[in-house]
Amino acid sequence: MIDSLQDWLFMVTKMDDFKDGLAGVPAAKSRVSYVDGEKGILEYRGISIQELAQKSSFIETAYLLIWGKLPTAEELEEFQTEIRYHRRVKYHIRDMMKCFPGSGHPMDALQTSAAALGLFYARRALDDPQYIRAAVVRLLAKIPTMVAAFHMIRKGNDPIQPNDDLDYAANFLYMLTERKPDPLAAQILDICYTLHAEHTMNASTFSARVTASTLTDPYAVVASAVGTLAGPLHGGANEEVLIMLEEIGSVENVRPYVEKCLATKQKIMGFGHRVYKVKDPRATILQNLAEQLFEKMGHDEYYAIAIELEKVVEEYVGREKGIYPNVDFYSGLLYRKLGIPTDLFTPIFAIARVAGWLAHWKEQLAVNKIYRPTQIYVGEHNLSYIPIDERVVAIPSEGMDGF
Numbered sequence: 262m263i264d265s266l267q268d269w270l271f272m273v274t275k276m277d278d279f280k281d282g283l284a285g286v287p288a289a290k291s292r293v294s295y296v297d298g299e300k301g302i303l304e305y306r307g308i309s310i311q312e313l314a315q316k317s318s319f320i321e322t323a324y325l326l327i328w329g330k331l332p333t334a335e336e337l338e339e340f341q342t343e344i345r346y347h348r349r350v351k352y353h354i355r356d357m358m359k360c361f362p363g364s365g366h367p368m369d370a371l372q373t374s375a376a377a378l379g380l381f382y383a384r385r386a387l388d389d390p391q392y393i394r395a396a397v398v399r400l401l402a403k404i405p406t407m408v409a410a411f412h413m414i415r416k417g418n419d420p421i422q423p424n425d426d427l428d429y430a431a432n433f434l435y436m437l438t439e440r441k442p443d444p445l446a447a448q449i450l451d452i453c454y455t456l457h458a459e460h461t462m463n464a465s466t467f468s469a470r471v472t473a474s475t476l477t478d479p480y481a482v483v484a485s486a487v488g489t490l491a492g493p494l495h496g497g498a499n500e501e502v503l504i505m506l507e508e509i510g511s512v513e514n515v516r517p518y519v520e521k522c523l524a525t526k527q528k529i530m531g532f533g534h535r536v537y538k539v540k541d542p543r544a545t546i547l548q549n550l551a552e553q554l555f556e557k558m559g560h561d562e563y564y565a566i567a568i569e570l571e572k573v574v575e576e577y578v579g580r581e582k583g584i585y586p587n588v589d590f591y592s593g594l595l596y597r598k599l600g601i602p603t604d605l606f607t608p609i610f611a612i613a614r615v616a617g618w619l620a621h622w623k624e625q626l627a628v629n630k631i632y633r634p635t636q637i638y639v640g641e642h643n644l645s646y647i648p649i650d651e652r653v654v655a656i657p658s659e660g661m662d663g664f
């Protein structure tokens with residue numbers, strides 16, 4: 262109900278600015294990464310994702326994102342050594358995880374554990390470069406250890422301690438199995454981390470920046486971003502893709518499955534993107550990596566279904582609406598071949614995206630103004646409080662439709 266002409270005028274004016282899901286609304290000025298959704302271009306600090314995937318390592322890419330330049334050999338060595346040194350997590354955190362229900366989702370366990378780090382490193386010296394450096398190192402170092410620890414604990418085992426002889430991705434695979442991984446498997450996981458490290462103002466990064474803007478600690482920043490990434494419309498889609506491929510079950514079932522989804526307005530997981538109107542460049546790289554892996558480690562029964570799905574979606578809605586595979590479409594097939602359980606796919610996305618969140622955390626601190634957007638109030642005014650025993654008819658809630 263609009264009470265006055267003034268309210269009505271305010272609403273009409275503001276409605277012009279309002280965009281559902283803030284689509285296309287700039288929320289920050291950033292130098293961290295760049296996407297051209299029409300041409301399928303992604304750059305981190307000006308360097309193309311293809312070049313980084315081919316030539317860089319995840320830790321070097323994380324350095325680039327967070328400190329804004331490629332490191333020298335000494336800087337990289339120092340950064341890697343610090344991260345290696347800080348991989349272990351305090352036994353209090355491992356004990357806390359033992360109290361988590363084993364049936365809980367690893368993303369929830371990760372969100373809780375990331376927030377718990379803030380209990381141990383509570384000093385909020387956001388203007389102290391040493392504090393910033395220590396927080397960056399701790400988060401990059403400990404998040405994979407916490408993901409692997411929860412996985413071992415839920416299986417009834419003790420967590421496997423990090424292996425100092427192994428690089429970042431190889432160590433994560435080691436902590437899941439206690440076996441040194443195949444070098445190709447470790448190399449491919451490292452590239453996957455690079456591909457997932459950053460992606461402009463996506464939902465979890467926005468969440469990270471909003472949290473950062475309150476000047477809270479970086480562990481809270483990462484915890485809130487992990488919670489946001491977990492949803493099936495965002496990072497959680499990689500897990501849903503595999504569930505969907507299992508449900509489809511065969512190449513012949515693809516067409517009827519797509520028809521059913523489109524008829525019932527159900528989203529096809531791993532497809533579509535707010536920014537890309539062409540195939541996500543990361544999906545192309547991931548698909549190539551998957552093919553390399555299948556060549557070495559054997560064929561995957563779901564790959565043919567995935568290829569057919571891409572073809573049928575393109576035929577039905579791809580060209581018309583710009584719905585193509587996104588980063589989450591092929592990653593699950595890769596992780597499955599690496600022997601990683603389905604519900605760890607999104608935590609792996611989170612391990613990588615910590616780099617981007619931290620880069621945005623630092624960038625936000627440098628120019629900080631607390632995020633506090635406005636809203637368009639479409640509710641009522643001047644209602645009376647009705648005593649409980651007189652509430653015979655429920656107050657109808659006004660929908661947003663019609664405005």
Ligand code: SDX
Pocket residue numbers: 282459460461462463464493494495496498527528529530531532533534535536578582584587588589
């Ligand atoms: C990530 O933002 C980022 O950068 C995210 C990310 C990153 O690196 O951080 O790239 C990672 O989150 C990838 C996206 C993972 N999510 C999924 O795969 C879930 C399935 N996809 C969608 O639900 C959807 O495409 C979104 C959430 C990704 C984007 O949503 P938008 O921009 O709000 O678009 P929309 O849902 O309003 O869809 C627009 C149209 C609709 O048709 P019309 O009503 O206009 O006729 O496209 C259709 C939609 O129905 N559509 C789909 C579809 N995605 C969009 N139809 C079928 N299946 C789909 N997947």
